[in-house]
Amino acid sequence: MTAGGVSLPELPEPAVRLESTPIGAPAAARGRLTIDGTTVIGLVGVVLVGGLILTAILAPFLAPYDPRERVGIPFQRPSALYPLGTNDIGQDLLSELIYGARVSLTVGIVAATVALIIGTTVGVLAGFYRRIVGSVLMRFVDILLIIPFLPLLIVLAAYLGRSLLNTILIIGVLIWAATARVIRSQVLSLTQRDYIRAARALGASDARIIGRHILPRVLLLGISQFVQATSGAILLEASLSFLGLGDPLQKSWGSILYWAQVRGAFLTDAWLWWVLPPGLLIGAAALGFALMGFALEQRINPQLRSGR
Amino acid sequence: MLGYRHGGLAAVTAPVERAAPVDGGARDLVEVDDLKVHFPIFGSLGRRHGDVRAVDGVSLRIRRGETFGLVGESGSGKTTLGHAILRLVHSTAGQIRFDGQDVAAVGARELRRLRRRMQIILQDPYGSLDPYLRVEAIIGEALDIHGLDQGPDRKPRIAALLSLVGLDAQYANRFPHAFSGGQRQRIGIARALAVRPEFIVCDEPISALDVSIQAQILNLLLRLRSELGLTYLFIAHDLSVVRHISDRVGVMYLGTMVEVGPAVSIYARSGHPYTRALLSAIPVPNPGAERRRRRVILRGDIPSPASPPPGCRFHTRCWLYEGLGSPERCRTEPPIPRTIAPDHQVACHFADETLASEVGVVQSDAPVQVGPLPDVPMHGAPMPGAPMPGAPM
Numbered sequence: 267m268t269a270g271g272v273s274l275p276e277l278p279e280p281a282v283r284l285e286s287t288p289i290g291a292p293a294a295a296r297g298r299l300t301i302d303g304t305t306v307i308g309l310v311g312v313v314l315v316g317g318l319i320l321t322a323i324l325a326p327f328l329a330p331y332d333p334r335e336r337v338g339i340p341f342q343r344p345s346a347l348y349p350l351g352t353n354d355i356g357q358d359l360l361s362e363l364i365y366g367a368r369v370s371l372t373v374g375i376v377a378a379t380v381a382l383i384i385g386t387t388v389g390v391l392a393g394f395y396r397r398i399v400g401s402v403l404m405r406f407v408d409i410l411l412i413i414p415f416l417p418l419l420i421v422l423a424a425y426l427g428r429s430l431l432n433t434i435l436i437i438g439v440l441i442w443a444a445t446a447r448v449i450r451s452q453v454l455s456l457t458q459r460d461y462i463r464a465a466r467a468l469g470a471s472d473a474r475i476i477g478r479h480i481l482p483r484v485l486l487l488g489i490s491q492f493v494q495a496t497s498g499a500i501l502l503e504a505s506l507s508f509l510g511l512g513d514p515l516q517k518s519w520g521s522i523l524y525w526a527q528v529r530g531a532f533l534t535d536a537w538l539w540w541v542l543p544p545g546l547l548i549g550a551a552a553l554g555f556a557l558m559g560f561a562l563e564q565r566i567n568p569q570l571r572s573g574r
Numbered sequence: 575m576l577g578y579r580h581g582g583l584a585a586v587t588a589p590v591e592r593a594a595p596v597d598g599g600a601r602d603l604v605e606v607d608d609l610k611v612h613f614p615i616f617g618s619l620g621r622r623h624g625d626v627r628a629v630d631g632v633s634l635r636i637r638r639g640e641t642f643g644l645v646g647e648s649g650s651g652k653t654t655l656g657h658a659i660l661r662l663v664h665s666t667a668g669q670i671r672f673d674g675q676d677v678a679a680v681g682a683r684e685l686r687r688l689r690r691r692m693q694i695i696l697q698d699p700y701g702s703l704d705p706y707l708r709v710e711a712i713i714g715e716a717l718d719i720h721g722l723d724q725g726p727d728r729k730p731r732i733a734a735l736l737s738l739v740g741l742d743a744q745y746a747n748r749f750p751h752a753f754s755g756g757q758r759q760r761i762g763i764a765r766a767l768a769v770r771p772e773f774i775v776c777d778e779p780i781s782a783l784d785v786s787i788q789a790q791i792l793n794l795l796l797r798l799r800s801e802l803g804l805t806y807l808f809i810a811h812d813l814s815v816v817r818h819i820s821d822r823v824g825v826m827y828l829g830t831m832v833e834v835g836p837a838v839s840i841y842a843r844s845g846h847p848y849t850r851a852l853l854s855a856i857p858v859p860n861p862g863a864e865r866r867r868r869r870v871i872l873r874g875d876i877p878s879p880a881s882p883p884p885g886c887r888f889h890t891r892c893w894l895y896e897g898l899g900s901p902e903r904c905r906t907e908p909p910i911p912r913t914i915a916p917d918h919q920v921a922c923h924f925a926d927e928t929l930a931s932e933v934g935v936v937q938s939d940a941p942v943q944v945g946p947l948p949d950v951p952m953h954g955a956p957m958p959g960a961p962m963p964g965a966p967m
């Protein structure tokens with residue numbers, strides 16, 4: 267070794283002390299909570315979703331009647347006894363609505379979970395193995411995103427039969443593509459980071475790199491996608507049920523609308539208490555999740571971009 | 575004193591097992607032969623439009639225990655070459671052997687074993703540490719991957735590594751954002767050392783740092799080299815850093831190695847116009863010598879490695895080519911490396927003319943020269959029988 271001692275004489279020998287720096291200085295300045303538009307939007311979403319979830323959980327205490335029981339004369343107008351009237355077979359509409367929150371939210375959340383699992387798996391694999399696996403998977407994703415949902419949904423539902431599980435699976439299997447795409451682009455950028463290269467140089471396996479350096483970094487993004495997917499899934503469930511393709515044994519908001527339509531409530535002034543309330547609830551649920559998802563995404567994205 | 579297990583620093587690098595050199599010990603640690611690394615360029619429709627020829631036919635040898643300095647402008651392919659040696663990118667053609675083993679051909683298990691022996695220190699200290707992991711986890715990951723120093727040994731070993739690189743062990747539970755660039759680079763060095771490597775690619779380890787900190791990190795690397803007996807491939811974009819620490823120096827331009835030789839020889843008698851241009855960019859502390867020096871400035875940018883100029887790739891910017899009246903040879907015929915001094919090869923058709931020129935040479939101790947230098951016979955004339963194309967330079 268020729269060059270033992272180095273001559274950069276004006277500078278001191280290796281520092282054993284730390285060079286200047288703010289050891290305690292937090293990067294926490296970023297992402298601090300300020301009351302801005304995004305926060306307000308997010309809070310509105312949380313209130314809507316929280317209210318509906320509470321309703322679903324507390325349904326037995328909130329609902330005046332058992333929604334399956336015929337408690338009155340059919341086709342009654344709202345009254346003190348039946349705040350939203352009764353349906354075509356004399357069940358209390360308010361109780362149906364309250365219990366309907368359980369079905370609608372469950373389908374939405376479980377279907378979105380299915381979408382989250384598929385979408386994250388596909389997105390991570392397509393981003394990590396971007397050459398062959400990635401292009402094949404993303405071709406498939408593109409097709410799925412182009413196909414109009416509803417016709418496919420109807421065909422699948424009609425073919426597979428009407429059950430809650432089928433509804434959930436069909437919706438989940440149709441809506442993961444958006445999640446996959448978002449996750450993939452995040453993974454693509456993550457795999458270019460130097461610390462991934464360093465891990466590879468250390469001999470880390472793909473599984474370790476994905477599990478330790480990639481998955482945890484896409485989790486937040488996955489959650490925001492999940493919340494948005496829930497919104498879409500609730501709408502899709504309502505559409506399916508409204509078309510009579512939902513589980514005939516479950517009362518969701520969509521199926522209340524289906525029976526209202528079948529019994530002609532849309533054409534009489536019964537729409538005011540039979541059609542409008544489930545419609546509003548579907549809208550509120552979808553909007554609540556969408557707002558939450560939007561706010562989450564706003565919070566996450568800039569942070570991921572600047573946060574190396 | 576540093577609290578190493580198995581006593582002393584020797585244990586830090588002593589590899590558990592070494593593949594026996596194929597031909598009985600005379601091998602260089604790293605042997606690269608006619609290496610090509612091309613990156614395909616894809617158009618919007620997924621069509622392949624051609625290749626970025628980041629490394630395009632490079633051969634080199636790195637001897638055990640030496641520091642090989644690799645210089646060249648940004649974009650000349652240094653990083654890609656370093657990555658290819660560690661198989662962080664796939665090589666398109668050519669051969670890389672580490673201690674006799676074909677790096678491109680080894681299986682997954684053997685590759686993991688190789689990766690304990692060769693490591694990398696990355697240029698950007700901000701991007702090279704996972705911002706979501708504590709220092710302990712960052713360094714610990716290196717240990718975990720290879721099942722080294724697990725259980726009760728883990729913590730003390732991480733502490734020992736931190737103090738080895740001049741950091742206080744108490745910072746093990748901090749996140750990277752709490753550290754300065756220099757400190758982060760130390761953490762990156764500790765991570766690389768965790769697996770007790772023999773060979774480290776230092777990819778511009780100080781260029782992203784404050785000038786005041788550069789020397790500290792450089793000195794750290796030198797101390798580690800001598801204490802741990804490391805072999806370095808030290809990449810830098812200019813010659814000033816490399817000159818102090820390298821035994822041999824290689825100069826890359828646009829994916830090719832244009833000159834290789836002992837550091838002393840390269841600095842005193844470079845035979846390539848590109849190296850001379852790089853040399854003349856080095857600041858000289860002695861103002862008298864600075865005034866006497868003939869300098870050339872490299873004009874323009876390095877051409878695109880997707881379509882390198884024909885013939886000698888440097889001819890579009892070569893001052894000698896211009897001075898010689900644009901000889902056709904430079905435009906049509908790629909120069910083949912030839913030996914101009916012991917262990918010193920140059921790929922230039924007009925190496926003799928370069929040698930005769932004073933461009934970029936610092937004559938700090940020489941008396942003031944008036945007029946052109948007489949033709950000084952160099953270390954023997956250019957060797958007869960130029961080496962084969964692709965022969966190690």
Ligand SMILES: Nc1ncnc2c1ncn2[C@@H]1O[C@H](COP(=O)(O)OP(=O)(O)O)[C@@H](O)[C@H]1O
Pocket residue numbers: 613626627628646647648649650651652653654655879
């Ligand atoms: N993964 C890649 N894909 C495409 N081009 C690349 C890739 N990596 C490097 N390059 C290109 O290869 C050339 C050499 O790059 P690099 O090895 O980083 O040079 P240096 O380290 O000398 O600056 C550059 O033109 C760069 O843009």
Ligand code: SF4
Pocket residue numbers: 846847848886887888889890892893894895904909921922923924925
């Ligand atoms: S071969 Fe010609 S163009 Fe290339 S470096 Fe030598 S003189 Fe310049």
Ligand SMILES: [Mg+2]
Pocket residue numbers: 649652653654777778
């Ligand atoms: Mg580089």
